[in-house]
Amino acid sequence: MSRKKIWEKKKRFPKENRASFKKKNIKSLKKQGLLAEGVFIGNARGFGFVETGEDEEDIFIPADAVNTALHQDRVQVLLKKEQKPGKRREGTVIKILERGTTEVVGTFQREGDYGFVLCDNQKISRDVYISPKNSHGIRDGEKVVAQILDYGSEKRKPEGKITESLGNIHAPGADILAVVKSYGIPSEFPVRVMNQAMRVPDHVLEADWDGRDDLTGLMTVTIDGEDAKDLDDAVSLTKEGNLYHLGVHIADVSNYVQGGSAIDREALKRGTSVYLADRVIPMLPERLSNGICSLNQGVERLALSCLMDIDENGTVVSHKITESVIRVDRRMSYEQVRCILxxxxxxTSREYQEFVPMFFLMKELSGILRGCRHNRGSIDFDFPESKIILNGAGRAIDVKPYETSVATEIIEDFMLLANETVAREYCKGEYPFVYRTHENPDPDKVEELLMLLHNQGIDVRKSGQEITPKEIQEILESIQDLPNETMISRLTLRTMKQAKYTTECSGHFGLAARYYCHFTSPIRRYPDLQIHRIIRDNLRGRLTREGKTEHYREILEEVARQSSVCxxxxxxxxxxxxxxxxxEYMSYHLGEEFDGIISGVTGYGLYVELGNTVEGLVHITALKDDYYTFDQETHELRGELTKKVYHLGQKIRVRVADADAVKRSVDFTIAEEQEE
Structure with missing residues (x-):
């Protein structure tokens, strides 16, 4: 029977819920701890996991127990009564509580007068059937957005209709646009938002000076990437005696984006700017982000300035947070400052000779601040980021590590200090606020990490029941310059919890900071914009009037939650x-050989990271010289006959066997000369 006939055979629309229970049974199951709720996380192979909470282990859902759950659906799960010791909890989806996936993005595959959408998101394992009336003449191979009309059953695929065509799969930018659509990221601003943005002045008005400190006389610079257009932080620095006078000046976006306005609502909806391989999707319209809110060279701009007096030990002995007007003297790039220093x-140093002394003073203070953070136990995960070079057609023509420099460290150190200083003042003042929180890692995950490190021959010690940032820092320092340094650092990072926004000031574990917030990027992060409003209301005495304090207490929980989600x-x-x-880049290098380092070892193969930051898999079936078994304790693959061992950090030469941009996967094999 053809695929079409199977589909068009009498359609049955069973209930979405695999099983139904009487209320008394539900109560009984809850008492026994056999019912759980959470978010379903799909897998390309059909099975999935349900995340029930930050401190609870995920529940494994076999492929035949998924029901009709799709990635991001909120579901109710019936747990197995008998769980195997040491194994992950297992269960069956019995009820869909809320659909998290209502549309999919993928490639349309036409079969006669109907077709299927092959989903780009690998966590959605099922194709979506598109009937003739819902295909709207879409051609084979086009990238499309499809709304799900029916979620199907175990034997029947979901059904949908095409709502948008993104163009041919090979058209420039269509692949990145598909990523944007698949994650539901708003890419176009509503007309009302754009109209409101057009009414914002393009220069500082005379009335805007009222109540602000005139800091236009300070020697001030911005230091950013060469391509940056939204410059939201500037710095100034002088030294008198033993005191450094550091100014961190942040664009006062809150003066132009009023709370509750159309622009503000859209900014909250977006939560953050998104930086993709070929484009930036901004949180604010370009007229604001690259115009009046950008601290461009030679023009007056409104700012919130954090002025700090710092002693030679790196302690902030006094500070002032103030509304200001600044004028940036020079727009510097990271590379220019690195070159000077x-x-x-x-x-370059001759061109900017009047600024050279200040840059060397910045380097001096940066070193002091970095040393202070190190002494208190701040954890520094120094991974090279990827820099992907695209040609005019949007194709990847090079991939290389994006290294940090003394210039990037200067800005990072100054911004961190400003964030801590602002957070400390507002936490101690018990004002309503949004903090950047990083909780202590889960003790069980820490124990697993320590066991792994011990089996890797790394001497680790933990004095208390919970590990401290200082102890993790010492572990990372102990593996410096070892072949497996980067791999162990990544495993350590995975042990950490994810930072988030909260209204409680509970500290930042990774930075070993008691107080921390995001204050320095209001052009691209909504929490920064929100706390700027709170700061301005406080400076102008409005927090205690007009019900402002109560207003912020009512909205900030949702602001923190939405910002974390975005x-x-x-x-x-x-x-x-x-x-x-x-x-995509590696697909142009099939058959070529590269040197790499084993970055992960699993029961199904080896992950190898190349010097250009690309990571790929050597599947265990590609290790043809022996039968290999996985040692979970030591994270090693061992050959039964040859006794050959593959382990983390091992240098290895591989050949590119396959690369699939749609699946986001790269497959390697071991180079022949190495096998011998």
Whole structure:
């Protein structure tokens, strides 16, 4: 029977819920702890997991127990009564509480007058059937958005209708646009928002000076990437005696984006700007982000300035947070500042000679601040980020590590100090606020990590019941310059919880900071914009009047939650965009050999990371010289006959066997000369 006939055979629309229980049975199951609720996370192979909470282990859902659950659905799960010791909890989806996936993005595969959408999101394992009346003449191979009309059953695929065509799969930018759509990231501003943005002045008005400190006389610079257009932080620095006078000046976006306005509502909906391989999707319209809110060279701009007096031990002995007007003297790039500080007398240092003393003073203070953070136990995960070079057609033509420099460290150190200083004042003042929180890691995950490190021959010690940032820092320092340094650092990072926004000031574990918030990027992060409003209301005495305090207490929980959700969405989209372009780049190098390091060892193979940051899999079936078994304790694969061992950090030469941009996957095999 053909695929079409099977589909068009008498359609049955069973209830979505696999099983139904009487209320008394539900109560009984809850008492026995056999019912759980959470978010379903799909897998390309049909099975999935249900996340029930930050401190609880995920529940494994076999492929035949998924019901009709799709990735991101909120579900109710019936747990198995008998769980195997040491194994992950297992269950069956018995009820769909809320659909998290209502549309999919993928490639349309036409079969006669109907077709299927092959989903780009690998966590959605099922194709979506598109009937002739809902295909709207879409051609084979087009990228499309499809709304799900029916979620199907165990034997019947979901059904949908095409709502948008994104163009041919090979059209420039269509692949990245598909990522944007699949994550539900708003890419176009509503007309009302754009109209409101057009009414914002393009220069500082005379009335805007009222109540502000005039800091236009300070020697002030911005230091950013060469391509940056939204410059939301500037710095100034002088030294008198033993005191450094550091100014961190942040664009006062809150003066132009009023709370509750159309622009503000859209900014909250977006939560953050999203930086993808070939484009930036901004949180604010370009007229604001690149115009009046950007601290451009030579023009007056409104700012919130954090002015700090710092002693030679790196302690902030006094500070002032104030509304200001600044004028940036020079727009510097990271590379220009690095060149001035590290390359001696050059054309760049001669061009900016009047600023050179300040840059060296910045380097001096940066070193002191970095040393202070190190002494208190701040954890520094120093991974090279990827820089992906695209050609005019949007194809990846190079991938290389994006290294940090003394210039990036200066800005990072100054911004961290400003964030801590602001958070400390507002936490101690017990004002309604949004903090950046990083909780202590889960003790069980820490124990697993310590056991792994011990089996890797790394001497680790933990004094108390909970590990401290200082102890993790010492572990990372103990593996410096070892072949498996990067791999162990990544495993350690995975042990950490994800930072989030909260209204409680409970500290930042990774930074070993008691007080921390995000204050320095209001152009691209909504929490920063929100706390700028609170700061301005406080400075102008409005928090205690007009019911402002109560207003903020009512809205900030949702602001923190929404901002955290949007941040995770942006991170996932950015990660998928990079993986896709890396796979695309490697697809042009099939059969070529590269040197790499084993970055992960699993029961199904080896992950190998190349020097250009691309990671790929050597599947265990590709290890043809022996039968290999996985040692979970030591994270090693061992050959039964040859006694050959593959382990974390091992240098290895591989050949590119396959690369699939759609699946975001790269497959390697071991190079022949190495096998011998």
């Amino acid at each position: 590290e390359d001696g007398e050059t054309e 941040e995770r969405r942006a991170q996932e989209a950015e990660r998928e965009s990079d993986k896709m372009k890396k796979a």
